[in-house]
Amino acid sequence: MSDFNVDVDVDLNSAEAEAKLNALTKEKRTVKIDVEVNQDSAKKLTSNIEKGLS
Known part of the structure; x- marks a missing residue:
């Protein structure tokens, strides 16, 4: 068997x-999130959200 280039x-x-991509990205989507947090994780969550929005 020999090798060849094409x-x-x-x-x-x-x-x-x-x-299709434009139609997909123009659609508004809603995401429902149910989260249980304690005070420590709430601070981290708030910080991460703020970082993501900046």
Whole structure:
């Protein structure tokens, strides 16, 4: 069995994929979270949220 190299030129039309991605990212989503925290973990959670918003 021998090895061989192949050069390939491809013309890709990504319009359909882009349309699907745009539709996905434009949708508003709601996430419901039920969390139980103590005082220490509440401070860490608040800090992480603040870091994520900045």
